[in-house]
Amino acid sequence: MEHIKVLGREKLGTFETLTVESKQGVDWLTLNRPDALNSINTQMVHDLNTYFGDLYHNRETRVVVMRGAGKAFCAGLDIKSHRNDDETPFGGGFGFQGFLADVYVKMRRCPQPIVSLIHGPACGGGFAFALASDIRIAAETARMNAAFIKIGLSSCDMGVSYFLPRLVGSSLAAELMLTGRFIHADRALAMGLVSQIVAEDELEAAGETLAAELMAASPMGLRMTKEGLNMAVDAGSLEAAMAIENRNQVMTAGSENFKEGMSAFLEKRTPNYKPE
Numbered sequence: 001m002e003h004i005k006v007l008g009r010e011k012l013g014t015f016e017t018l019t020v021e022s023k024q025g026v027d028w029l030t031l032n033r034p035d036a037l038n039s040i041n042t043q044m045v046h047d048l049n050t051y052f053g054d055l056y057h058n059r060e061t062r063v064v065v066m067r068g069a070g071k072a073f074c075a076g077l078d079i080k081s082h083r084n085d086d087e088t089p090f091g092g093g094f095g096f097q098g099f100l101a102d103v104y105v106k107m108r109r110c111p112q113p114i115v116s117l118i119h120g121p122a123c124g125g126g127f128a129f130a131l132a133s134d135i136r137i138a139a140e141t142a143r144m145n146a147a148f149i150k151i152g153l154s155s156c157d158m159g160v161s162y163f164l165p166r167l168v169g170s171s172l173a174a175e176l177m178l179t180g181r182f183i184h185a186d187r188a189l190a191m192g193l194v195s196q197i198v199a200e201d202e203l204e205a206a207g208e209t210l211a212a213e214l215m216a217a218s219p220m221g222l223r224m225t226k227e228g229l230n231m232a233v234d235a236g237s238l239e240a241a242m243a244i245e246n247r248n249q250v251m252t253a254g255s256e257n258f259k260e261g262m263s264a265f266l267e268k269r270t271p272n273y274k275p276e
Contacts, residue, residue, distance in 0.1 A: 015051070016043050017031065017033050017041070017043050018048070025061060027064045027112075029064055029065065029066045030067050030069050031067070031069065031073070032069045033069075033078075034068075034071070034072075036081075037068075037070070037072035037074070037120070037121060038073065039075045039126075040078055045103060056110055056111065058112075059276070063222075064110075064112050064113070066114055072120035072122075072126075073119055073120060073121065073126055074123070074129055076123040076125045101158060101159070104128055107129075112223070113222065114134050115135045115214075116135070116137070117137050117139075117204070117206070118144065119138075119139035120139075120142065121143055122143070123144065123147040124157075124158075125157075127147070128159055131167065132159055132163060136188075136194040137194060137195060137210065138185040138188055138189070140198070142184065143185075144182065144188065145183065148160075160177065161177070167192065168192060168193055172191055216271075218252070218261060218271070218273045219276045220252050224251065227248070228245060232244065256274060257271070257273045260273060
């Protein structure tokens with residue numbers, strides 16, 4: 001059991017497969033099984049469920065940057081580990097299957113924007129980690145695929161059938177999911193799956209730049225923008241989406257940070273937002 005700083009406060013952590021470093025409101029979450037290409041085992045699912053579950057009511061952490069240690073972002077399910085595990089990895093929405101699926105739900109439901117820095121393989125469940133994030137930056141070495149279909153499963157797994165068509169459209173999603181073929185960084189950028197490509201040794205700096213821009217927003221404005229985007233994706237009508245927008249703007253306009261933001265804009269200075 002290691003002593004780590006998590007969520008902006010000292011905490012005795014039980015994370016065996018992750019490291020979390022908090023820097024001025026930004027959590028740098030690193031998948032830390034580099035010898036196994038950060039593949040997903042049962043302990044990692046425990047760790048990620050705990051981490052993302054604890055974020056929901058956290059006001060100190062405002063942005064999460066997710067990355068992988070070593071040569072990969074995440075190579076997907078650790079099949080060798082599961083062959084020696086008492087829990088079956090392939091339940092019908094139960095057992096390990098549902099347990100891992102909860103991670104992706106918690107990623108989408110936590111109020112903090114998640115930025116994924118993708119290098120090397122991001123396969124299967126690792127691909128789903130990237131898709132469940134809000135913003136994706138790829139290194140030139142990135143290669144992603146819906147690997148499930150390559151081992152006799154359906155590619156409709158871990159939210160991929162939900163996230164991918166919304167990001168790239170149904171035709172491209174069908175191609176990638178039905179074949180399991182890899183999508184490399186240049187094509188991912190062309191189809192809008194990632195927002196930026198950088199050299200691998202520039203990935204952390206790109207994450208820092210983006211995180212700083214996100215942190216320049218007011219705390220409530222940042223949280224409510226993520227929430228509003230998620231709800232608008234599934235909104236049944238324009239009116240339904242605008243109802244959420246109106247609610248969010250009324251709430252943020254009532255904050256002292258709105259007054260500070262307006263004053264800072266007029267005075268051409270950086271706003272000094274308060275926690276909220």
